[in-house]
Amino acid sequence: LAKTTQPISMDSYEGQEVNITCSHNNIATNDYITWYQQFPSQGPRFIIQGYKTKVTNEVASLFIPADRKSSTLSLPRVSLSDTAVYYCLVGSREGPWVTGGGNKLTFGTGTQLKVEL
């Protein structure tokens, strides 16, 4: 499984755009990138997933450069409620996980985002 590196913490203010970058230098050809959000004493929540270029949904955008060695989660106009830990994960498309259902993912320590007024 590819190792990921992301900042331990970030601070922002309400209304600003926040970009959290994750490094995954040894990402494999069939790996894809997923981001989760976790509030205290809750389970993580899926935010967005991508393989290359750009993916956008109602919550965030995910930018992946051509070499795929990093990715950036972009949160537009954050609010206080976006204060949480954000995890970047890399998972493989290959192996029994694809046909058997499920995909084993490894969670690092994540990035603690703090949004202030």
Add this chain to the structure above:
Amino acid sequence: DGGITQSPKYLFRKEGQNVTLSCEQNLNHDAMYWYRQDPGQGLRLIYYSQIVNDFQKGDIAEGYSVSREKKESFPLTVTSAQKNPTAFYLCASSRGLDGYTFGSGTRLTVV
């Protein structure tokens, strides 16, 4: 609504006791997982199961046991062999390459 339910929310264990944490999902997901989270730390994988009657050890399986007799259920037993069981336990499920759906967690404390 479909979802994944963990119970109880809080659990206290005496030294030397075995305790079982419940995890039930009605999402028709094939795969289920148990993670442990310590304060200020990321999630560590304890056990995972791809299909019924099959499960595999994760990174920190010692002192834990699981069963997968039904697709919907994946209970975790914390045995007396687990020397430091106080933690936040999270159950998750998934299907194919879809993202995980997590439960709300069980906070286990040894008293």
